Amino acid sequence: MSDTHRAVVDAVIRFSNGGDVTVRGFRLDVAGPAVTADEVGALLAAHLGLLMVGEVEVTALDVVAEPHKGGRAVGDAASAGRPAARRVVDLAHPITEGMVTYPGIPAPTLGTHLSFDDAAATYAPGTEFTIGMITLSSNTGTYLDTPAHRFRDGDDLAAVAIDRLVDLEGLVVRVADGLAGDGPPEVDALAFAPYDVAGRAVLVETGHARHWGTEAYAHDHPHLTAAAADLLVERGAALVGIDSLNIDGTHTGERPVHTRLLGAGIPVVEHLTGLDRLPPAGFRFSAAPPKVAGLGTFTVRAFAVIEA
Numbered sequence: 001m002s003d004t005h006r007a008v009v010d011a012v013i014r015f016s017n018g019g020d021v022t023v024r025g026f027r028l029d030v031a032g033p034a035v036t037a038d039e040v041g042a043l044l045a046a047h048l049g050l051l052m053v054g055e056v057e058v059t060a061l062d063v064v065a066e067p068h069k070g071g072r073a074v075g076d077a078a079s080a081g082r083p084a085a086r087r088v089v090d091l092a093h094p095i096t097e098g099m100v101t102y103p104g105i106p107a108p109t110l111g112t113h114l115s116f117d118d119a120a121a122t123y124a125p126g127t128e129f130t131i132g133m134i135t136l137s138s139n140t141g142t143y144l145d146t147p148a149h150r151f152r153d154g155d156d157l158a159a160v161a162i163d164r165l166v167d168l169e170g171l172v173v174r175v176a177d178g179l180a181g182d183g184p185p186e187v188d189a190l191a192f193a194p195y196d197v198a199g200r201a202v203l204v205e206t207g208h209a210r211h212w213g214t215e216a217y218a219h220d221h222p223h224l225t226a227a228a229a230d231l232l233v234e235r236g237a238a239l240v241g242i243d244s245l246n247i248d249g250t251h252t253g254e255r256p257v258h259t260r261l262l263g264a265g266i267p268v269v270e271h272l273t274g275l276d277r278l279p280p281a282g283f284r285f286s287a288a289p290p291k292v293a294g295l296g297t298f299t300v301r302a303f304a305v306i307e308a
Helices: 037-047 116-120 226-234 256-263
Strands: 004-015 020-030 053-066 086-090 109-114 131-135 143-145 168-174 201-205 239-242 268-270 283-286 297-299 303-307
Touching: 004 037, 020 037, 037 053, 226 256, 256 268
Parallel strands: 168 201, 201 239, 239 268
Antiparallel strands: 004 020, 004 053, 086 303, 109 131, 143 268, 143 297, 168 283, 283 303
16 A cells, blocks of 8 residues: 655745734645645645635645555545544643632632541452542633523533534634733734634634733733624634633623623633644544533533644
């Protein structure tokens, strides 16, 4: 069976609206070793699902032969197969005693229901267990919002279908470099305009996660605008996440982004971390909470599986 060929690409993708995205070390399967930079640039834009692409400048390109893995070469009509290798990236903050997620929300407390010492007196010699206890707000750490978080008759954790929360095609929208300025930085619709978000988990990397655990995390946090939420709803995003304190601005009591996204049945994940470790696309995203009836939010172990 013949080898496939893997292109490793660095590129700058410029959009017709004036924005750009830098991609480094992105891997694409190609049909053969003689692929050109222009061909790889076009494949890269198509693979990332980008719209409004004006120019793709490939700044580095390396094509190597790899043993055939039963997968599909980009641009080939062969059927797709699951990659033989993968990498899992943890995107959730750890839960620790006394941590502060959001000012005013109680910190979690950890305790013990059954200790190893107590268990040793109950079980056979050499057999012991421990059972912990935790008290926490459902908005602790990295957590998921369902429609019931915003609407009294909205679907709660038990009602939202699991396929809305796991194994979603992922997309990272990086806006950190464009958030300078006075006051809370806003991420407007223009930031999402170049992307095909339909059916995808859209993860917004603002860089704010670097302030986690500090006083700065609670102030001047990046957030989406109502217009950005409208675009994501209109284009059919499956889920929206952000590495910030809140997907809405908190300087007023209004929450237009929650209202629009959750009103459309689009789950929201807040307080993500590690988005800088993800490629722009080519990964699957999951953020599943426990199936608790009556709750609208809960802590998740969010993660991404990068397809090799």
